[in-house]
Amino acid sequence: MAKSFDYSEQIAYPIDRVHATVTDRAFWQHRFEEAPEKLTLDDSRGPGTLTATMRDTIGASSLPGLVRKVVSGELKVERADEWGALDGDHADGRISGSSTGIPVKIDCTSVLRASGDVTVLDVSGSVQVKIPLVGGQIESLVRKLVGDMVGQDRDAIEKWLGDS
Template sequence: MARKFGFTLTYPIPVAELHAALTGEELWRDRFAGAQTATLDLTHPGGPGTVRLAMSEKIRPEKIPGLVRKVLKSDLVVTRVDSWQPLTGDTAEGTFEGTSSAISSEMTGTYRLRPAGDGSELEVSGSVKVKVPLVGGAIEPLAEQLQRRVVESERKFIVKWFAERANA
């Protein structure tokens, strides 16, 4: 049975500007610059204002919770595919899918970007399923926490990225 989750993050960046950055290339190239164990494949299958980001990263062993390390038989590589649709009015919709090697798991969900005051907010809704006998249910909350940490880390990077451009 899959575990459902949801959370919302706020950005001090107007929706149109944030969406343009999320569907552009510069933000993501900067985000992955110097990432030694990560890959990025970025395309615009629906034309301008859309993006498909395929990302993968080998997780360092010290970053893997002990419970997960016990069931791994090889390196843990996490793959995520984010897709964003064009801005419609003042909102944009996106999806994400995630899988991992060395442990059978799948994560799917949606993004909704909308205005919030002078900035915007990103609503994340999804589910995660880990297919490991006996401990899969115990690993699912860890996978959910990982997704939240990744999106929060991206938020911090994006806010800093915008601030650096505003001060340049």
Template sequence: MPKKFSFTSALDHDVERVHATLTNEEFWKNRIAASPTGDAELEVRVSGPGTISLTMADSMGTSGLPSVVRGVLPGPLVIERADEWGPLDGGIAHGVLTGGARGLPITVSARSELRAGDTGGTVVEVHGEATVKVPLVGGKIEGLIVQLVESMVRNDSREIDTWLADS
């Protein structure tokens, strides 16, 4: 059964600057270049002003994973992710996040909303679900996947804050 998730990430910068960063090809190239594995992959498509579609894949060390995950993993864990962001319209932009892992029947599907925060800054709300189709242990792995997705979104927020602070 899919595990639903919902979380919010806050950034200290205004929504226009955050959206411009999220839809900036150079931001994503810089982000993937900083991968500690050195073998990350990135494909970016900018389809118009303020829109972007990107796919990325990166391997992750398995030593820190629970034994239940290592037991069903046929090799290195390669996380795949696809993001799409639409234009900023009326101070709001919508995004789609999908993902999975090579070698495991994992799917992640989420919708995102980027908007101005009530007290300034920017808020990203993410709502979705993770599904792992592995008999007996899928539910345990789904919880881990949700944690990884939340960590990934929070890392994106930190990287955006750093990018904007440096520019």
């Protein structure tokens, strides 16, 4: 059974600047400057939109013990962030994730919304791991990792905007 989650982070900048950042190729290229081959960017859906797809390989020794019990070798993971155009005081997005080596699927909706002079990033979704007996435990672990990822995204956006 999939585990659902809701995360919300406040970003200390106005929505127009935050949205411009998450749809800026240079922002994503900077985040992955040490491994540009792991990043694919697509802005073909039109102005103010962007899909950033990140791929990585995680060695077994870097995985939590519970996951190492069910995965042999490397784990190939993929995350895709898709942002739509800014529509007044909000922008809708989607985050998806998957992996090979372990049947995990992450599916989220994301929203940037104005809240006074700051922006709120809301992420709601679910994670599903189809492994008998331990799938639920791994789902709980992945759910926590998604929450950490949302916080890291906030930090990266604020750093980018603070440095510009």
